[in-house]
Amino acid sequence: MRGSLLARQLARRLLSNLPESTVYGGPRPQEASAARRVTVTTLRGKHRRGEPITVVTAYDYPSAVHVDSAGIDVCLVGDxxxxxxxxxxxxLPISLDLMLEHCRAVARGAPRPLLVGDLPFGCYESSAAQAVDSAVRVLKEGGMDAIKLEGGAPSRITAAKAIVEAGIAVMGHVGLTPQAISVLGGFRPQGKTVDSAVKVVETALALQEAGCFSVVLECVPAPVAAAATSALQIPTIGIGAGPFCSGQVLVYHDLLGMMQHPHHAKVTPKFCKQFGDVGNVINRALSEYKKEVETRTFPSPSHTPYKITPTDVDGFANALQKMGLSAAADAAAAASENSGTDGGPKENS
Known part of the structure; x- marks a missing residue:
């Protein structure tokens, strides 16, 4: 009986994380999204009906929450x-272990979209067995629903097939494959010649044959993307590939206009439309914060919520005097004098 009573008391404590009792609002149980969870089957249905598929990258809890709240179909934790x-x-520099940290944060913030984690460079090239091991970690340790891998070399096709046979959904990626910039000579569009365009379509077909549920087409001419989309029975997700793909993906920071530094402005992809001006909003907010701190207008009374009564201030000051901290006692008394009767700062008249 005593054990069960203690268990009930402990359970009540664990479940009583009320915002009123904590400084920062307290931990709250994460509520499941009202919308049904997106799955690979969901995407197949949208593709069959000709409905465009939306994909956005996310890398942490806040960005994942935003992607989830917007109703985006697929949240890609990209390298x-x-x-x-x-x-x-x-x-190239990001490791699988670091990618897993990003995956876990995103998984906590996005309960509704299909979660796809990139296999980063260096974790799947050696063998199909290595690729499967890495993909398993992305699901088991990262909380993802599927993985994405780049390229269409025979070894990549073999790896994709092995991962699918291990029971893991795979998204392919052809065209510009950023992990291969050493071979490509930089971030260069693909499919601009007959041979290159044919290779894009052939590679996409090979990935479909390997069992991929969709293929990303990056930085290829619109006619090439249209041909690949027509040739495939699985959805194509375009990025810099024109409007004829089954869906589109953009990088979170790019589409929100977050990167306002001249260096980032110079390297922002030409194909990216900025749907927001978030970078300038952030800069203005930080500048305003700096100004208000320096002019002592922040924190204002409305942002000074924790009170102490005048009686307790007197007792506190006396205790400080006994400790030999006269200046501290005077500071406490002066702050109380310049505060309201409830111990908070007075409103400026």
Whole structure:
């Protein structure tokens, strides 16, 4: 009986994280999204009905919450985090372990969309077995629903097939494959010649044959993307590939206009439309914060919520005097004098 009573008391404590009792609002149980969870089957249905599929990248809890709230179909935890989050010039430096940290944060913030995690450079090239092991980690440790891998070389097709046979959904990626910039000579569009265009379509077909549920087409001419989309029975997701794909994907920071530094403005992709001016909004807010702190207008009375009564201030000041902290006692008394009767600062008249 005593054990069960203690268990009930402990349960009540664990479930009583009320905002009123904590400084920052307290932990709240994450509520399941009202909308039904997006799955690979959901995407197949949209593709069959000719409905465009929306994909956006996310790299942390806040961006995942925004993507989820907007009703985006697929949340891609991209290795582009290396560039837009960690400041590298390419996607190559990010490790699988670091990608898993990003995946876990996104999984906590996006309960509704299909979650796809990139396999970063260096974690799947050696063998099909290595690719399967890495993909398993992305699902088991990262909380993803599927993985994405780049390229269409025979070894990549073999890896994709092995991952699918291991029971893991795979999104392919052809055209410009950022992990291959060493071979490509930089971030260069693909499919601009007959041979290159044919290769894009052939590679996409090979990935479909390997069992991929969709294929990203990056930085290819619109006619090439249209041909690939027509040839495939699975959805194509375009990025810099024109309007004829089954869906579109953009990088979170790019579409929101977050990167306002001249360096980032110079490298922002030509194909990216900025749907927001978030970078300038952030800059203005930070500048305003700096100004208000320096002019002592922040924090205002409305942002000074924690009170102490005048009686307790007197007792506190006396205790400080006994400690030999006369200046501290005077500071407390002066602050109380310049505060309202409830211990908060007075409103400016």
């Amino acid at each position: 582009s985090a290396a560039m837009v989050v960690h400041g590298h010039d390419t996607t």
